[in-house]
Amino acid sequence: MKLRKIKNFDLTMFEQSIAVMEQMKSHCVARSETMFFDMMMKLFGDVASAVKEGRPFIASGMSFPTEIYAAMGIVGLEYDMAGSCLNTYLGCEDEIWSAATALGIRPEICSPQRAPVGWFAKGWFPKPTAIVNTSMDQCDNMSQNANVMAALYDVPIFCINRPYRWWSQRGLDSMAGEIKDAITFLEEKTGRKMDWDKLKEAARLTVRQMEISIEIHKILAAARPCPVKSGTGFLIHWIRMAFAGTQGGVDYCQAFLDEMKELVAQGTGYTPKENYRLINLFTFPVGQHAVLDWLEQEVGAVFAAEPMYFMYNESELAKVDPSKPLDALARFYYLEPYQQFYGPLAEYADMIVNDAIESGADGAINFFNSKCRMGGAVTRVIKDQLRKKAGIPTLTVDVEMIFDKSEAVEKHLKKQLEQFFLVLDTAKKKAA
Amino acid sequence: MAKALRALEEMKKVNASFPFSEPAKKWKEKGKKIVGWICINVPEEIIHAAGMMPFRITGGDEEITLDRANEYLFSGNTCSYSRTILELQLRGEYGFLDCIAGATPCEGVMRLLEVGAHYHDIPILPLLDTPRKINERAYDFYHVEVADFKKYLEQFFGIKISDEAIVNSIKIYNKTRVSLRKLHDMMKKDAPPVSGTEMMEILNASVRMPREDFNILLDDLLEEIETTGRFIPTTLRIMISGAVLNTTPFIKAVEGLGVTVVTDDFCTGSRYWWEQVESGEPLKAIAKRYLNAQCPCPRTNPSNLRSDWLKKIAKEFRLDGIIALTMRNCAPYIFDLPMWKTQIEDQGTPVLDLDIEYGGGFSGQVRTRIEAFIEMLSLEVAT
Numbered sequence: 001m002k003l004r005k006i007k008n009f010d011l012t013m014f015e016q017s018i019a020v021m022e023q024m025k026s027h028c029v030a031r032s033e034t035m036f037f038d039m040m041m042k043l044f045g046d047v048a049s050a051v052k053e054g055r056p057f058i059a060s061g062m063s064f065p066t067e068i069y070a071a072m073g074i075v076g077l078e079y080d081m082a083g084s085c086l087n088t089y090l091g092c093e094d095e096i097w098s099a100a101t102a103l104g105i106r107p108e109i110c111s112p113q114r115a116p117v118g119w120f121a122k123g124w125f126p127k128p129t130a131i132v133n134t135s136m137d138q139c140d141n142m143s144q145n146a147n148v149m150a151a152l153y154d155v156p157i158f159c160i161n162r163p164y165r166w167w168s169q170r171g172l173d174s175m176a177g178e179i180k181d182a183i184t185f186l187e188e189k190t191g192r193k194m195d196w197d198k199l200k201e202a203a204r205l206t207v208r209q210m211e212i213s214i215e216i217h218k219i220l221a222a223a224r225p226c227p228v229k230s231g232t233g234f235l236i237h238w239i240r241m242a243f244a245g246t247q248g249g250v251d252y253c254q255a256f257l258d259e260m261k262e263l264v265a266q267g268t269g270y271t272p273k274e275n276y277r278l279i280n281l282f283t284f285p286v287g288q289h290a291v292l293d294w295l296e297q298e299v300g301a302v303f304a305a306e307p308m309y310f311m312y313n314e315s316e317l318a319k320v321d322p323s324k325p326l327d328a329l330a331r332f333y334y335l336e337p338y339q340q341f342y343g344p345l346a347e348y349a350d351m352i353v354n355d356a357i358e359s360g361a362d363g364a365i366n367f368f369n370s371k372c373r374m375g376g377a378v379t380r381v382i383k384d385q386l387r388k389k390a391g392i393p394t395l396t397v398d399v400e401m402i403f404d405k406s407e408a409v410e411k412h413l414k415k416q417l418e419q420f421f422l423v424l425d426t427a428k429k430k431a432a
Numbered sequence: 433m434a435k436a437l438r439a440l441e442e443m444k445k446v447n448a449s450f451p452f453s454e455p456a457k458k459w460k461e462k463g464k465k466i467v468g469w470i471c472i473n474v475p476e477e478i479i480h481a482a483g484m485m486p487f488r489i490t491g492g493d494e495e496i497t498l499d500r501a502n503e504y505l506f507s508g509n510t511c512s513y514s515r516t517i518l519e520l521q522l523r524g525e526y527g528f529l530d531c532i533a534g535a536t537p538c539e540g541v542m543r544l545l546e547v548g549a550h551y552h553d554i555p556i557l558p559l560l561d562t563p564r565k566i567n568e569r570a571y572d573f574y575h576v577e578v579a580d581f582k583k584y585l586e587q588f589f590g591i592k593i594s595d596e597a598i599v600n601s602i603k604i605y606n607k608t609r610v611s612l613r614k615l616h617d618m619m620k621k622d623a624p625p626v627s628g629t630e631m632m633e634i635l636n637a638s639v640r641m642p643r644e645d646f647n648i649l650l651d652d653l654l655e656e657i658e659t660t661g662r663f664i665p666t667t668l669r670i671m672i673s674g675a676v677l678n679t680t681p682f683i684k685a686v687e688g689l690g691v692t693v694v695t696d697d698f699c700t701g702s703r704y705w706w707e708q709v710e711s712g713e714p715l716k717a718i719a720k721r722y723l724n725a726q727c728p729c730p731r732t733n734p735s736n737l738r739s740d741w742l743k744k745i746a747k748e749f750r751l752d753g754i755i756a757l758t759m760r761n762c763a764p765y766i767f768d769l770p771m772w773k774t775q776i777e778d779q780g781t782p783v784l785d786l787d788i789e790y791g792g793g794f795s796g797q798v799r800t801r802i803e804a805f806i807e808m809l810s811l812e813v814a815t
Binding site (some may be wrong): 002003004103104105106108109135139140141143144145147148151157159161163164165170174177178181344345346370371372373374376377378379380381384398 | 503504505506508509510511514536538539540542543544546547550559561562563564565569570573576731733734735758760761763764766767768769770771773774777785787
């Protein structure tokens with residue numbers, strides 16, 4: 001198949017996902033889960049309305065500073081996670097993969113970056129006014145897939161280049177400059193003007209979200225039993241990305257925190273008996289949530305640490321000045337712990353080791369996505385560092401992150417985990 | 433049968449002992465330093481100006497087993513280029529290097545360098561932070577990176593690199609580029625003077641020997657071509673495109689099917705030498721040149737820089753077809769290919785999209801697909 005401009009757009013599937021989310025909401029256990037679906041349904045609905053009514057809608061790659069949307073009054077949607085979740089909700093993987101593969105996007109490409117290409121190739125993703133993405137320095141997929149999507153929909157594109165080395169003034173200045181250029185691009189393409197006072201307010205709200213997340217992290221590391229339901233770390237992560245700089249985002253984080261505090265006060269958690277405290281090193285395979293329930297309810301294994309979702313750098317956050325919004329947004333970019341994963345290995349490894357120690361984890365599980373080159377390449381180093389510096393073993397599970405819902409995979413996962421728990425039991429006996 | 437060229441035979445001798453080439457051995461015997469480099473964003477002129485020999489780290493002419501590298505770089509999704517380099521480092525085959533200089537062009541190279549630092553004992557200098565986007569900010573940013581790289585090199589070896597030495601090195605490296613362009617332009621002829629296989633031999637030699645010596649050989653080669661009137665009978669004119677490829681047996685096998693590889697799209701090929709360092713403040717000029725805006729890497733944004741370049745080359749070299757080699761797990765190239773494939777095909781140049789591994793041989797399936805492609809091109813030319 002040749003890469004040709006898409007002429008027919010169909011929002012049916014996208015809108016169906018809202019109904020599926022409504023149905024999924026009814027199965028939620030934690031209050032924050034319910035809130036997550038309410039917010040996402042509203043966001044997806046706003047996107048559909050904007051497209052139908054001809055208002056600006058921007059599709060963006062992971063880690064684009066969405067405070068900008070809040071300050072410019074634009075509807076925006078992150079396409080990597082959205083595309084993946086649409087697949088999961090609607091069960092249309094085969095069609096999506098086929099569409100991406102036909103363009104030459106091979107199966108070895110990470111599912112979250114392949115899915116949106118498939119959605120665009122089908123014409124099922126809402127047509128944006130423009131696309132903005134980031135290089136994430138380094139995730140080759142994230143910096144490249146948007147080019148294909150923009151070509152398919154024939155829409156303008158802007159890429160933010162993020163430096164490799166973090167925290168230097170030069171790195172911050174470069175990021176601030178890139179973000180400023182992105183704002184200029186969006187002003188041109190949407191006809192909306194940046195309200196700089198609103199951007200300052202948005203920066204203040206993001207600071208608040210991060211402060212709450214730091215509090216969550218502290219409680220998560222210290223509380224026994226674990227007061228966070230397994231799998232919900234991914235939800236707060238997505239909320240922070242999609243609703244950065246909004247009161248709604250702050251409210252969600254606060255609700256998440258309040259829920260934890262209530263459980264801590266009650267001396268309870270989601271697992272009947274906490275047998276294993278684990279540090280989770282990557283997003284749990286979302287097609288295998290039954291395994292999460294099994295871990296929590298039957299095995300008594302909890303994720304006492306999920307550094308990529310909660311390990312914000314408190315001292316660096318203190319340096320953020322919302323009255324200088326471009327600088328603040330640049331700092332947020334570096335503060336987001338998920339993005340450490342795509343930066344220098346040394347900093348990423350330190351974050352993981354420190355969280356393992358702080359949380360008193362018995363072991364680490366690296367559900368690294370088998371298509372993630374950034375994660376795959378460092379599994380051995382991380383394993384070695386955790387053993388050497390935190391004294392814990394690591395189970396590396398090579399999984400298809402998003403879509404493999406098969407029972408065979410479930411059985412395989414459980415078997416690997418059971419064997420790992422035997423290792424942890426032996427270690428505990430030795431320690432005793 | 434094309435006439436043998438003495439200078440070319442000399443270059444083949446350089447490549448014969450891999451990776452520790454004879455010229456590199458002689459260099460070391462004199463007590464001089466060799467700095468290995470990975471990725472064409474590393475400015476060789478700075479290393480050269482330090483009185484050291486820049487030596488490109490690549491795989492050899494054969495696909496090797498990657499058992500040791502696979503222990504440290506996950507084989508399921510790390511490109512075979514990165515794993516090949518790590519394997520050779522772990523085997524000690526690059527033990528003659530005094531240190532390694534690298535950049536961050538893609539996740540494969542970045543993780544290779546970061547992970548390798550934990551498991552082999554060749555020192556690695558701080559990586560050059562390579563922007564993925566070409567604009568004025570990127571040039572300014574890379575200028576500081578290049579200046580820092582000079583400082584790291586000076587600190588590591590306890591030396592001082594003078595401005596004069598850098599200016600002199602720029603002249604020497606630009607001379608190579610001018611000569612290679614001259615040779616490359618000759619490939620536009622109906623019957624080019626060298627084959628694609630020979631061109632790769634030349635380029636491999638260029639990064640495995642002292643540059644001054646290579647320049648002499650290259651001048652000799654150009655003179656021999658002129659005096660002998662050497663030419664390669666050519667019917668079908670092909671480009672091989674991809675991220676990285678330096679295995680001459682592969683190109684030879686392709687050409688053995690009755691085509692001539694008249695140009696390429698590799699960082700081990702045209703991308704390596706395409707651009708000159710322009711005049712001006714030396715480090716700034718080097719930084720600008722080493723972001724390769726004119727003949728960009730597949731990682732580069734905006735993507736039209738590459739598609740425009742490829743369309744231009746396809747016309748200039750009157751290509752009958754392009755063989756696009758996608759190295760498994762090379763995400764930049766995987767996403768880049770659709771961005772230009774359709775445009776080139778619409779321009780009338782067919783493109784064969786083929787998966788390979790770095791250093792991979794001309795196996796049955798690869799051979800069959802290339803044969804079929806060439807057969808199709810032959811029919812098109814005939815009609």
